Amino acid sequence: MKTFVRIDKRDATLAMAHIYVGFAALALGGLAGLLQVLVRSGRFTLPAGIGYYQVLTVHGVLLGLVLTTFFILGFQHAAISRTSGTYSGKSRLMGWLGFWVMLIGTIMAAVMILLNEATVLYTFYAPLQAHWIFYLGLTFVVVGSWLGGAGMIMKYVSWRKEHPGQPSPLLTFMAIINTVLWIVATIGVAGTVLFQLLPWSLGLVDRVDVLVSRTLFWYFGHPLVYFWLLPAYMAWYVIIPKVIGGKIFSDSLARLSFILFLLFSIPVGFHHQLVEPGIDAYWKFLQVILTFMVVIPSLMTAFSLFATFEMYGRSKGATGLFGWFKKLPWGDARFTVPFIGMVAFIPAGAGGLINASNQMNQVVHNTIWVTGHFHLTLATSVVLTFFGIAYWLVPHLTGRVLTKAMNKLAIVQAIVWAVGMSIMSGAMHAVGLLGAPRRSSYSTYGDAPQALDWIPYQIAQAVGGTILFIGIILVLYIFINLAFFSPKGEEEFPVGEQAETAERTPMALENWKIWLTILAALILVAYSAPFIDMIQNAPPASKGYRMW
């Protein structure tokens, strides 16, 4: 018998509030992206004195930081309420406090960017300096996310008290791992903002140590990308099996892969700093090895997904190595949209391995290849999966249904996205190998002799980017329809079950003492000696400069 489980209305409102902000950021950030590719083509100039880097900052902050953080927190609140039960008043209050603090911080940062007082790109590296209100806004966003995370952890703790000796629901466990990962990672960015960038922008200190601030940033920056990825993996492991009518291959394997992400995603930030002086080659080497360790849980995920698809296909009579492929529900957007994201993750992950390999990194670092890499990982695999989630989550939360027409349009949207991104990201990868720099506008290198060779690729980027913008209009249209206009009804929040043949989940996987101790040890090994070294041998700090 089909039982319909609806999330409590109050929890649904909390989750939807986050998702509205996320989609508003998508609309504005997407528009900024379109302007950027047009400027890079060398055939378009921004009106009204708006600067290229200002638009680039709007794009990166809104899509890389605001869309992701708000969507992820909204999804995780919903996932925990769905699988561990309705939030207590205290958890929900923390959720709301977190939401408002994050929103206030976002508005503060956004206003400063729009006033051209914080044109520092989404990585806000020193020695670029922004207005202090921008840094304070970022602090609010981080603190707000901690409050929201605390609400989730409170619910998890109370569930475990009520169910002693039982493993927590898989989706809740995954959301909690991602929350812990985020809290540990954001300590780095909070450190640089509070102790370096804020005092410096307020004029309380004259100079800032650039290497220390970049190191603290990348201590946060790499786990940040897994904070984006893990909610997509939650959908791939737990939601997709249910949508296709199959089973989760193994609950234990899924939990183990999330634990490995928690352990190995943090002590690897140096792979973003491989060409930076001031860090001993030994520590870079160690962190490159740890980077290859963090690839393992992704390979486990690929294995588990193939197993789920194959088990399902065989149960439907498929034979041969790839017979299962034909049995998958291609007409269902809840499956097809994230599946396109999975396929994109194969070349995207291969690009990541190239980046992480020290010698090859010398070729691609700071070229637009890296931009191509994160448009495949974040802007395709992750974002398409988020869209795929939104197509059932939004109607579930608003008490509506995903209609046949919207389902069809969602598949068209994903195809448009895949075509636009293949052209744009493909051109970025290719011209990156020819040495085209990232983060630079045509006007800064238009006279360089080699820039002539880059022109066809830049035009391709503009074509791909324009197609992607059509994709954004489509997804916004679908979102508004699902949130406000589609018929009232019951849309399922799909949650998969483990296959009968799988082993029981060992409780050691939920022993936080073990995992947090190993995590702390790994961070100390990877970071303490190089960090002491940086401080002891610090060069004269930089006074900094502004980009406008």
Ligand code: HAS
């Ligand atoms: Fe990365 C730079 C290395 C993954 C995002 N990365 C970036 C930046 C961003 C980013 C934003 O080592 C730029 C930061 C900046 O502004 O400077 N990255 C890696 C590695 C991985 C990786 C080793 N990155 C990601 C993910 C991101 C992301 C995920 C966002 C969500 N990245 C780097 C490095 C740099 C870097 C260097 C610095 C470059 C430089 O010099 O500046 C790995 O995690 C990738 C592992 C993935 C796999 C793929 C597994 C495949 C799966 C799909 C299965 C498919 C199925 C469907 C089942 C091994 C799970 C099959 C169906 C069929 C029909 C076949």
